[in-house]
Amino acid sequence: MLSRTADNLYWLARYVERAEYLARILEATQRLATLPLSYVGSSNEWASALSTAGCNAAFAANYDEATEENVKDFIAFSPANPSSIRNCIESARNNARAVRTALTVEMWDAINGAYLELKRYGNGPASREEFSRFLRWVQETSMLFDGAAYRTMLRNDAYWFSRIGLYVERADNTARILDVKYHLLLPSEQHVGGPLDYFQWSAILRSVSALTAYNWVYHDSLKPWLVADLLTLNNQMPRSLASCYQNLVGYLDSIAQAYGRQGPSQRQARSIQARLENSSMEQIFQRGLHEFIGEFISENNRLGNAVSEQYLI
Amino acid sequence: MVAAFDEMKGQDGGVRPAYTELSRWLAEVPPDVLDYRRREAELIFRRIGITFAVYGEADAQERLIPFDVIPRIMAAAEWRLLETGLTQRVKALNMFLKDVYGAREILRAHVVPDDLVFRNPAFRPEMSGQSVPHDIYVQIAGIDIVRVDAETFYVLEDNARTPSGVSYMLENREIMMRLFPELFSRHRIAPVENYPDELLATLKSVAPARTTREPNVVLLTPGVFNSAYYEHSFLADKLGVELVEGGDLLVKGDIVYMRTTEGLKRVDVIYRRIDDDFLDPLAFRPDSALGVPGIMSAYRAGNVTLANAVGTGIADDKAIYSYMPEIMKFYTGEEAILKNVPTWRCREEKHLSYVLDHLEELVVKEVHGSGGYGMLIGPTADKTTIANFRAKLKTNPKNFIAQPTLALSTCPTFVEQGIAPRHVDLRPFVLTGRDSIRIVPGGLTRVALKQGSLVVNSSQGGGTKDTWVLDS
Numbered sequence A: 001m002l003s004r005t006a007d008n009l010y011w012l013a014r015y016v017e018r019a020e021y022l023a024r025i026l027e028a029t030q031r032l033a034t035l036p037l038s039y040v041g042s043s044n045e046w047a048s049a050l051s052t053a054g055c056n057a058a059f060a061a062n063y064d065e066a067t068e069e070n071v072k073d074f075i076a077f078s079p080a081n082p083s084s085i086r087n088c089i090e091s092a093r094n095n096a097r098a099v100r101t102a103l104t105v106e107m108w109d110a111i112n113g114a115y116l117e118l119k120r121y122g123n124g125p126a127s128r129e130e131f132s133r134f135l136r137w138v139q140e141t142s143m144l145f146d147g148a149a150y151r152t153m154l155r156n157d158a159y160w161f162s163r164i165g166l167y168v169e170r171a172d173n174t175a176r177i178l179d180v181k182y183h184l185l186l187p188s189e190q191h192v193g194g195p196l197d198y199f200q201w202s203a204i205l206r207s208v209s210a211l212t213a214y215n216w217v218y219h220d221s222l223k224p225w226l227v228a229d230l231l232t233l234n235n236q237m238p239r240s241l242a243s244c245y246q247n248l249v250g251y252l253d254s255i256a257q258a259y260g261r262q263g264p265s266q267r268q269a270r271s272i273q274a275r276l277e278n279s280s281m282e283q284i285f286q287r288g289l290h291e292f293i294g295e296f297i298s299e300n301n302r303l304g305n306a307v308s309e310q311y312l313i
Numbered sequence B: 001m002v003a004a005f006d007e008m009k010g011q012d013g014g015v016r017p018a019y020t021e022l023s024r025w026l027a028e029v030p031p032d033v034l035d036y037r038r039r040e041a042e043l044i045f046r047r048i049g050i051t052f053a054v055y056g057e058a059d060a061q062e063r064l065i066p067f068d069v070i071p072r073i074m075a076a077a078e079w080r081l082l083e084t085g086l087t088q089r090v091k092a093l094n095m096f097l098k099d100v101y102g103a104r105e106i107l108r109a110h111v112v113p114d115d116l117v118f119r120n121p122a123f124r125p126e127m128s129g130q131s132v133p134h135d136i137y138v139q140i141a142g143i144d145i146v147r148v149d150a151e152t153f154y155v156l157e158d159n160a161r162t163p164s165g166v167s168y169m170l171e172n173r174e175i176m177m178r179l180f181p182e183l184f185s186r187h188r189i190a191p192v193e194n195y196p197d198e199l200l201a202t203l204k205s206v207a208p209a210r211t212t213r214e215p216n217v218v219l220l221t222p223g224v225f226n227s228a229y230y231e232h233s234f235l236a237d238k239l240g241v242e243l244v245e246g247g248d249l250l251v252k253g254d255i256v257y258m259r260t261t262e263g264l265k266r267v268d269v270i271y272r273r274i275d276d277d278f279l280d281p282l283a284f285r286p287d288s289a290l291g292v293p294g295i296m297s298a299y300r301a302g303n304v305t306l307a308n309a310v311g312t313g314i315a316d317d318k319a320i321y322s323y324m325p326e327i328m329k330f331y332t333g334e335e336a337i338l339k340n341v342p343t344w345r346c347r348e349e350k351h352l353s354y355v356l357d358h359l360e361e362l363v364v365k366e367v368h369g370s371g372g373y374g375m376l377i378g379p380t381a382d383k384t385t386i387a388n389f390r391a392k393l394k395t396n397p398k399n400f401i402a403q404p405t406l407a408l409s410t411c412p413t414f415v416e417q418g419i420a421p422r423h424v425d426l427r428p429f430v431l432t433g434r435d436s437i438r439i440v441p442g443g444l445t446r447v448a449l450k451q452g453s454l455v456v457n458s459s460q461g462g463g464t465k466d467t468w469v470l471d472s
Helices: A003-033 A045-053 A056-062 A068-076 A085-098 A105-120 A128-152 A157-184 A195-207 A211-218 A224-232 A241-259 A264-277 A281-287 A289-312 B017-028 B031-048 B076-100 B114-118 B166-179 B181-185 B195-205 B229-239 B295-300 B324-332 B349-357 B383-395
Strands: B067-074 B140-147 B153-159 B217-220 B242-244 B249-252 B255-260 B263-266 B269-272 B305-307 B362-366 B400-404 B410-415 B418-427 B429-432 B437-439 B444-448 B462-469
Touching (some): A045 A056, A045 A068, A128 A157, A157 A224, A195 A211, B031 B418, B067 B418, B076 B140, B076 B153, B166 B444, B195 B217, B195 B269, B349 B400
Parallel strands (some): B067 B462, B217 B269, B269 B305
Antiparallel strands (some): B255 B263, B410 B418, B429 B437
């Protein structure tokens, strides 16, 4: 297939995944912001949302203060933020238009429908109520698109590239949450916050839709180090780093098999997966969760670049 | 009857501080928005599947409990008072049960008449002399509280068997957050979402002392036909424990196992939402198909914890209830922080004659009843109903207690005519574990949607509200 087509499919999936992630962050933050200060401490949840969304610098260039209104607007709607939810959906749709023939009717419907619906919101929802509905709608859109792709696409390289985009993005998102919140997730003896961080932990899980999953995996009250385990090494959890890499290795292998050639992206993905498989949470905590995650984020970026160089340009 | 205390407007008609923002908001928000939101809430409830069944109504298989979109609000100080009172009360309930099935000191001291205990259908002789893990009988209590003025809260009844309604407390909050983010942004509200976490910690803490592995907790439901089935499945999911029916469990050598795809797996703690009577066909009702044969024997051998314990019904009996102030004093040496509603015991002659003379003013209840069935509300009953009830009462006075008709507090509620005050009660859920007593701030507020009605039970047309405890 054309490199350009593959590139569009890859980015289409990334943008849709990112839009959903941003919506989840905003939802979880909104929730934290209604809790009494005695439950969540006096930190500014909205500033922390900016870091989790990875757009601190861009925000600072446009606003002075991280108020609820500013942050919500910036993450969801601002044209000045290249990664706002609105820009994500618009970019996704642009990519989809460019590869209209590589998409199934159902996928096109999902993304184009979302694009049209987005226009209805103009420059942002008028009220908080509408904003909440908007966030829910973004998540539903992503699920609809994902389901359409899963159910209707041929299992060939087009499908594999779109999945690779999804998982590279997802791994990045999960890692970013860990990167910003790692200090809340250390084992008890290193932990300063105490049980009042419960709601911070549950907010982290909510951002990756894993609150109920947690209960089923660990049958235990929320423990920060188990939250970290769920998001990093736990294979059952579809948003964990380990699970993302299991998928990435699989899809990259399918491509290599179809094309008859392994390359740098396969090697990079396998090396990251091996590192995850050979790590235990104890080691990670010993070496430093923050360092581990920082390294992961740059390795994951490197994979994105490798895929790009090998296939998409 | 005195005018009811309104929790928003208070006695003098001014807005009470906790309600400042809400009242401002109510003045701003157009009624059609509330109406729209209410219908939206109903749709969401349907989609989630949060329904209940009313027994005896053939076509009402899956009904929704009406949900009122206006929250009830409590100030932090009010909640602190309730919290202290609830902790004290549930401690005493547990001590009472331990005593009644053990040394029976309270009976020997003649604080509670012993026929009230021994001739009580909720008393389980099988439990006599039987110790339970960590001496905890009531791990999960639902204490029904009513309010009559700014300072006075009464305990209306203790639910020490299998209190239900907590899923509504949790889902009501979720739905409110979803529908009214604007209203939330104006308040700082104590969260309730950690209830399942606290419940799991409680249940694990009461596993038999000799359990060395991580305790295996399950939730035992009578099955999909039970009126509270939604709640059972909801809680099991939130707890991350298996939702089992009687047939999923079996007892071998006094040990309880569940049947899994990988063979039998030992069970340590059973959060049972099934009545004593149906628990074990070998020990109780032989015709019960819901229970687990032999489970009582495993329980008595100390190999499994039942939450709540068998025989706790004796503590939520309404005749025993009337002795709660004395019971509290007897075990804790303290006066009850939360008062009982003044109660006449029809078993006592003087009380009975007073009750018979004042039937038009009183509420008369069956001592073992629940769900608002079989009671007489004097002031709203017609002559024939009263006459019939009088006959019933005379035939079997022991079976009844009477209380004054309380002017239950009201809260602003969205009804067909707009926003109007409606009577409410409150059911907070008190968790008792080996390590501590845990109470999530708030509880389930039930509201009588009909004007003037005092009956809040969902089986009798009552609705629910989200209950907020404010930060300061």
